Amino acid sequence: MTSRPGEDEFRQFVTAKAGQLFKVAYFICGDWHDAQDLLQTSLAKLYVAWQRIEQIEAADAYARKVLLRTYLSQRRLKRSSELPVDVHDLGARLVDPGTDHELHLTLVAALRMLPPRNRAAVVLHYLEGHSLAAIAEYLGTTESAVKSLNTRSLRQLRAQLGDTREVLFQR
Amino acid sequence: MDDIENQLSELFETAASRLEPPVEDIVRVSTQLGRRRRARRNTATVAAAVGVVGLTAGVVFSVQHFGFGSVPSGTVAAGQPTADHSASIVASPRPGSPGSTTATRSTTLVSSTTSAVSRTTGLVPSTPESGPQVGAPLLTQFVSVYGLHAVRQNSTSIGVADFIYDDGHGQSEIIASVRAYSAALKSWNAYTCVNFNTTDAGSRPSGAPIPSCTTVSTIDGHTEYVMVTGDDGSGFYDYEVNLFTTNNMVVSLDAGNGVPQGANVDVTRAVPPLSLSEMQAIVADPAWLEYVDPT
Numbered sequence: 001m002t003s004r005p006g007e008d009e010f011r012q013f014v015t016a017k018a019g020q021l022f023k024v025a026y027f028i029c030g031d032w033h034d035a036q037d038l039l040q041t042s043l044a045k046l047y048v049a050w051q052r053i054e055q056i057e058a059a060d061a062y063a064r065k066v067l068l069r070t071y072l073s074q075r076r077l078k079r080s081s082e083l084p085v086d087v088h089d090l091g092a093r094l095v096d097p098g099t100d101h102e103l104h105l106t107l108v109a110a111l112r113m114l115p116p117r118n119r120a121a122v123v124l125h126y127l128e129g130h131s132l133a134a135i136a137e138y139l140g141t142t143e144s145a146v147k148s149l150n151t152r153s154l155r156q157l158r159a160q161l162g163d164t165r166e167v168l169f170q171r
Numbered sequence: 172m173d174d175i176e177n178q179l180s181e182l183f184e185t186a187a188s189r190l191e192p193p194v195e196d197i198v199r200v201s202t203q204l205g206r207r208r209r210a211r212r213n214t215a216t217v218a219a220a221v222g223v224v225g226l227t228a229g230v231v232f233s234v235q236h237f238g239f240g241s242v243p244s245g246t247v248a249a250g251q252p253t254a255d256h257s258a259s260i261v262a263s264p265r266p267g268s269p270g271s272t273t274a275t276r277s278t279t280l281v282s283s284t285t286s287a288v289s290r291t292t293g294l295v296p297s298t299p300e301s302g303p304q305v306g307a308p309l310l311t312q313f314v315s316v317y318g319l320h321a322v323r324q325n326s327t328s329i330g331v332a333d334f335i336y337d338d339g340h341g342q343s344e345i346i347a348s349v350r351a352y353s354a355a356l357k358s359w360n361a362y363t364c365v366n367f368n369t370t371d372a373g374s375r376p377s378g379a380p381i382p383s384c385t386t387v388s389t390i391d392g393h394t395e396y397v398m399v400t401g402d403d404g405s406g407f408y409d410y411e412v413n414l415f416t417t418n419n420m421v422v423s424l425d426a427g428n429g430v431p432q433g434a435n436v437d438v439t440r441a442v443p444p445l446s447l448s449e450m451q452a453i454v455a456d457p458a459w460l461e462y463v464d465p466t
Contacts, residue, residue: 007202014198022192027183036193040201045404047205049373066404069372073403104186115359117366126176127183140368140401158175 010050013059014043020128021063027123028071030112042067068120068138110160118153121146208405208436306331306462310347313453319345319444331462335430341439346425347453349462352415362413362421363396372404376428378441379408389455392417397447406438407431412450422459424450 018039025035025042045066046059053059111119117139124130124138132150136143310332311321319336325344332347352362360366364384371382380399387395398411407429414422426443429436445453 010205011198011202014201015194018194018197018201019192022194022197023187023190026190026192027187036197040197040204042404043197043201044204044208045373047201048209048405050205066372069368069401069403072368073400103182104189107182107186115355117359122179123183126179127187129180140370141366145366154175154179157179161175 006051010047013056017060017063018043021067024064024123024128025067025071027108027111027127028068028116028120030108038071039067042070045070064124065138068124071120072116072139106161110157113160114153114156118149118156121149122153122157125150306347306349306459307334309458310334310345310453313456314345314445317445317449319343331459336444338444340444341428342430342437343439343444344425344427344430345443345445346423347459348423349459350421350423352419352421356421362415362423364398367398368401371402371408373402373406375402375408376406376438376441379428380442382408387451389414391455395451395454397451399447403436405436407436410443410445410447410450412447412454414451414454416460418460420460422454424454426450 021043022035022039025039026032029035029038042063046053046063049062050059053062111122114122120139121135124135125132130138132146133143136146139146307324311334314336317338319338322335322337322342325333325335331349332345334345335342336345337343350356356362364386367382367384369382369384379402382399382401384396384398387397389395394415396411396413396415398409398413400409400411402408407427409428410426412424416422426445428440428443429438
């Protein structure tokens with residue numbers, strides 16, 4: 001099939017970046033298939049905007065921005081099952097260090113207890129190493145707001161992971 | 172010393188290293204979806220241009236999107252087809268711009284009218300399970316007053332009703348939901364103006380209002396959040412009205428300027444087919460609170 005103008009460059013970009021973007025999508029969605037859907041949808045949006053993007057760095061930032069915007073869309077969150085579990089559900093979903101030794105499942109289970117926006121901030125900061133200022137830019141908010149999100153998220157994760165953390169680090 | 176920050180970074184690094192993303196599939200599918208999306212966008216642009224020409228020529232005289240709206244002036248009997256309703260609909264000046272919520276509202280009048288619709292339909296569910304089945308015709312009754320007809324129902328309903336509607340100027344997905352405002356929802360300030368993002372991810376259609384979120388106190392003592400959302404990167408955005416009732420329920424209505432379909436979005440129009448004031452009137456109907464949140 002003949003490529004459209006700019007399509008080869010787009011495919012090269014996606015080939016190079018999809019792996020890392022998928023990891024971001026996976027940890028914020030908490031589900032493999034949801035992550036793939038989210039990323040493909042976001043990259044399809046990037047495809048449409050591709051010819052307006054001149055630098056690869058801009059494409060990288062744009063892809064993340066669209067990924068997060070698509071993820072945090074209230075319409076999508078209302079439709080999906082990604083709402084954080086309610087307080088009365090926590091007992092059934094608490095991480096069990098005795099039976100759940102799959103590291104990524106443990107982490108995903110703990111992340112799922114965070115509200116979507118907190119989850120996104122945590123993933124961007126601790127998986128990708130973005131600064132709080134950069135995360136604020138992605139989320140369309142202030143640095144102090146992200147700092148507050150981060151503090152609350154850490155408090156919650158500390159409580160959720162509890163002793164599991166020590167078990168995980170002994171593996 | 173609690174070292175969770177360092178541990179988290181290490182946990183992420185280790186967990187991420189074990190993932191094997193399906194890169195080839197992602198490249199292939201996102202390229203295909205992108206092509207389709209671009210083609211749809213081009214089609215929508217042409218359609219919008221034709222629509223503007225038609226409006227300029229005066230072909231369409233009842234224009235919701237340029238300062239005039241349809242407000243029902245009397246009680247609408249249940250079960251009547253849309254065409255019959257049109258006789259009781261009068262065009263009246265719409266206060267403010269499409270995104271405006273500060274001007275005088277006709278909510279009370281409209282609300283009492285639409286309440287009559289629901290009362291006369293007798294559409295009161297007795298169990299949570301009956302909600303979607305009963306809510307769908309109720310929403311259809313409400314929006315038909317404004318000249319919209321159902322094209323199809325979405326299979327992935329998230330509330331009491333999730334439909335594609337058309338008013339002849341482009342299809343739109345409209346979703347109504349009613350739920351208890353749980354602790355989980357409250358924890359991330361869902362449905363409110365807190366954390367509302369006022370920037371667009373991409374470029375919105377020409378003529379679309381800018382993103383905004385306004386808090387309104389209703390005469391019934393409820394709080395309402397009235398939003399024009401940011402564009403999602405493909406030109407799609409929503410009007411949203413979320414009514415928080417004094418008994419901790421939230422009645423939410425979303426109307427888009429197109430139809431999201433999985434990874435694709437058909438952006439069909441510059442603005443959604445209902446104005447914000449019309450949506451405020453619809454969510455104000457007490458009939459929604461007959462539904463019990465099954466979650």
